[in-house]
Amino acid sequence: MSNDGCALSIDLGGTKVEIAIVDPQGTILTHERLPTHVENGAERVVEDILSGATALMQRSSYKIIAVGAGVAGQISSNGKEVLFAPNLKWRNFPFKEKLEKRLSLPCTILNDVRAATWGEWLHGAGKNCSDFLCLFLGTGIGGGIVAGGHLINGFSNAAGELGHTTLREGGRLCSCGHRGCLEAYAGGWGIAVTLKEAATSSPKKAAALIALAGGDAKALKAEHLSEAVKKNDPFAQEIYSQVIKSLSNGCVTFVNAFNPKLLIFGGGVALGMPMLLEKVQEEVKKSALGATGSPLQVIPATLGNTAVVIGAAAAALQSATFGSDSLRVHSA
Amino acid sequence: MSNDGCALSIDLGGTKVEIAIVDPQGTILTHERLPTHVENGAERVVEDILSGATALMQRSSYKIIAVGAGVAGQISSNGKEVLFAPNLKWRNFPFKEKLEKRLSLPCTILNDVRAATWGEWLHGAGKNCSDFLCLFLGTGIGGGIVAGGHLINGFSNAAGELGHTTLREGGRLCSCGHRGCLEAYAGGWGIAVTLKEAATSSPKKAAALIALAGGDAKALKAEHLSEAVKKNDPFAQEIYSQVIKSLSNGCVTFVNAFNPKLLIFGGGVALGMPMLLEKVQEEVKKSALGATGSPLQVIPATLGNTAVVIGAAAAALQSATFGSDSLRVHSA
Numbered sequence: 001m002s003n004d005g006c007a008l009s010i011d012l013g014g015t016k017v018e019i020a021i022v023d024p025q026g027t028i029l030t031h032e033r034l035p036t037h038v039e040n041g042a043e044r045v046v047e048d049i050l051s052g053a054t055a056l057m058q059r060s061s062y063k064i065i066a067v068g069a070g071v072a073g074q075i076s077s078n079g080k081e082v083l084f085a086p087n088l089k090w091r092n093f094p095f096k097e098k099l100e101k102r103l104s105l106p107c108t109i110l111n112d113v114r115a116a117t118w119g120e121w122l123h124g125a126g127k128n129c130s131d132f133l134c135l136f137l138g139t140g141i142g143g144g145i146v147a148g149g150h151l152i153n154g155f156s157n158a159a160g161e162l163g164h165t166t167l168r169e170g171g172r173l174c175s176c177g178h179r180g181c182l183e184a185y186a187g188g189w190g191i192a193v194t195l196k197e198a199a200t201s202s203p204k205k206a207a208a209l210i211a212l213a214g215g216d217a218k219a220l221k222a223e224h225l226s227e228a229v230k231k232n233d234p235f236a237q238e239i240y241s242q243v244i245k246s247l248s249n250g251c252v253t254f255v256n257a258f259n260p261k262l263l264i265f266g267g268g269v270a271l272g273m274p275m276l277l278e279k280v281q282e283e284v285k286k287s288a289l290g291a292t293g294s295p296l297q298v299i300p301a302t303l304g305n306t307a308v309v310i311g312a313a314a315a316a317l318q319s320a321t322f323g324s325d326s327l328r329v330h331s332a
Numbered sequence: 333m334s335n336d337g338c339a340l341s342i343d344l345g346g347t348k349v350e351i352a353i354v355d356p357q358g359t360i361l362t363h364e365r366l367p368t369h370v371e372n373g374a375e376r377v378v379e380d381i382l383s384g385a386t387a388l389m390q391r392s393s394y395k396i397i398a399v400g401a402g403v404a405g406q407i408s409s410n411g412k413e414v415l416f417a418p419n420l421k422w423r424n425f426p427f428k429e430k431l432e433k434r435l436s437l438p439c440t441i442l443n444d445v446r447a448a449t450w451g452e453w454l455h456g457a458g459k460n461c462s463d464f465l466c467l468f469l470g471t472g473i474g475g476g477i478v479a480g481g482h483l484i485n486g487f488s489n490a491a492g493e494l495g496h497t498t499l500r501e502g503g504r505l506c507s508c509g510h511r512g513c514l515e516a517y518a519g520g521w522g523i524a525v526t527l528k529e530a531a532t533s534s535p536k537k538a539a540a541l542i543a544l545a546g547g548d549a550k551a552l553k554a555e556h557l558s559e560a561v562k563k564n565d566p567f568a569q570e571i572y573s574q575v576i577k578s579l580s581n582g583c584v585t586f587v588n589a590f591n592p593k594l595l596i597f598g599g600g601v602a603l604g605m606p607m608l609l610e611k612v613q614e615e616v617k618k619s620a621l622g623a624t625g626s627p628l629q630v631i632p633a634t635l636g637n638t639a640v641v642i643g644a645a646a647a648a649l650q651s652a653t654f655g656s657d658s659l660r661v662h663s664a
Contacts (some may be wrong), residue, residue, distance in 0.1 A: 154591025259486025
């Protein structure tokens with residue numbers, strides 16, 4: 001446990017808020033989870049966070065020098081506003097100012113996926129690596145990019161949307177409105193759509209899968225695929241092979257574009273599927289260019305659900321020490 | 333014309349070598365073109381380059397302080413060797429050492445597409461921009477990435493292979509061995525394949541196109557599509573719409589992944605097609621995420637065929653002044 005200044009860190013999602021105190025070595029010293037009452041509006045959500053944070057700081061005696069928050073939404077380039085957070089129903093909300101006013105500490109606001117990438121970089125699977133990608137496979141697919149020793153933010157602070165890269169042009173309609181995105185085939189919701197389509201077109205072959213969903217084909221989810229594959233159901237294995245193929249073909253795009261040393265997979269869907277990383281590594285090495293594919297390693301994220309608070313804390317401490325420009329290079 | 337030290341710059345391709353003297357402002361002071369006699373082997377090609385370069389330097393009286401070379405191939409991470417250059421038939425060739433030994437000047441070796449990107453960044457369409465992509469559409473598709481004010485090199489110095497990103501999984505076999513790459517649909521050779529397929533399946537509709545190829549459907553090339561579109565041939569326009577669509581769907585990938593301010597198009601195929609940039613911009617803005625699509629501008633490269641020599645010169649001068657580490661950040 002460190003005597004250095006620590007960070008108060010917040011992982012703000014649409015259903016829950018995780019609040020933690022994290023030391024400079026990335027260790028969570030204490031934490032608390034609250035529900036996010038989105039229906040009460042942004043101001044009340046902030047009040048809940050502030051009450052929780054204040055109580056947590058008072059119960060402990062750590063020296064807090066900075067506040068970091070990873071938010072499930074798009075953050076403005078100046079790091080002050082949450083421009084759009086669909087799950088929170090926030091638009092153009094001055095979150096940084098709200099936190100700083102009441103906590104009287106410097107606050108750093110990041111997109112949650114980029115916070116998690118920052119966490120894996122400094123204290124997780126990407127430690128000491130200058131060129132890697134994080135792919136978080138949950139319901140959707142989020143991405144974080146570290147290239148040449150820099151976290152890529154993009155011109156309007158919106159880089160890393162690796163789930164919304166075209167995999168099958170003109171294909172399945174994605175939640176983003178575009179067709180054929182990687183997420184629509186390899187994200188949790190995309191896998192669920194594939195399972196439901198398969199259950200409709202081949203109900204007999206899909207019997208074991210449907211049974212796992214309580215007999216209701218409409219209730220099929222990605223985890224049922226994982227379960228059925230583990231039970232060696234041949235139809236599930238067939239579907240799983242295609243999911244692996246699609247995910248790998250998407251990763252070929254990233255590997256040929258960025259030439260990372262590591263592809264780090266996180267998220268429930270990625271880590272719940274049997275042998276997913278090994279299979280993706282094998283496929284990508286076969287299909288990428290020799291120069292980009294041969295050095296590649298596909299490995300699991302190591303921080304799990306704590307990546308966002310650990311990353312947001314690390315970003316806040318770096319920003320407090322070296323200035324917020326150390327986190328991003330502003331574009332002309 | 334500058335009195336500062338200038339660079340001797342080399343653009344080494346499979347059919348010709350361009351040698352130039354370039355000042356720090358990116359102005360080509362004098363230049364010469366030689367054929368590349370690949371069949372004579374690497375050593376003789378270097379001899380030809382050295383003779384041409386020496387003659388050029390002797391004929392002029394510019395003060396040369398550095399040498400830059402853009403090579404159509406993969407360069408080792410330490411910038412010393414050409415690892416693989418299929419059009420030159422070079423493998424693991426110590427090009428930097430060969431040049432330095434005879435010229436007694438510090439030499440900087442870059443991949444030619446990355447050199448061109450460097451040129452467009454410092455002296456062309458990407459001037460003063462910290463987040464942009466260059467897409468060079470010729471026979472194939474090459475890419476250069478500037479993100480957060482850094483040129484992205486990748487872990488093994490092979491980043492930017494934007495032509496080899498998956499557009500249609502399981503689709504047309506690409507020259508790289510993978511299926512469904514962007515290049516296989518929107519690169520010059522891919523467009524030619526599409527034209528030949530269309531001419532075979534719909535010879536009547538394709539009559540105007542085939543006539544442009546001298547009556548030989550097998551001789552169809554990307555420029556025939558361009559010509560036929562300019563003549564308002566309806567079948568050509570139909571095919572062209574699909575090419576635009578494919579190119580745009582590929583660009584959606586790049587825009588959502590990198591969130592660039594600018595997409596800079598260069599190369600004969602991109603700049604020869606009518607209204608290509610305007611159409612791609614319109615399509616990409618429709619299909620990318622709001623946060624990444626709305627700030628995007630699609631613009632033409634401005635240095636044309638001189639991008640590689642201007643970029644290699646700029647990289648050589650920067651490396652000579654600030655050290656070679658200023659060109660790349662080494663990965664762990």
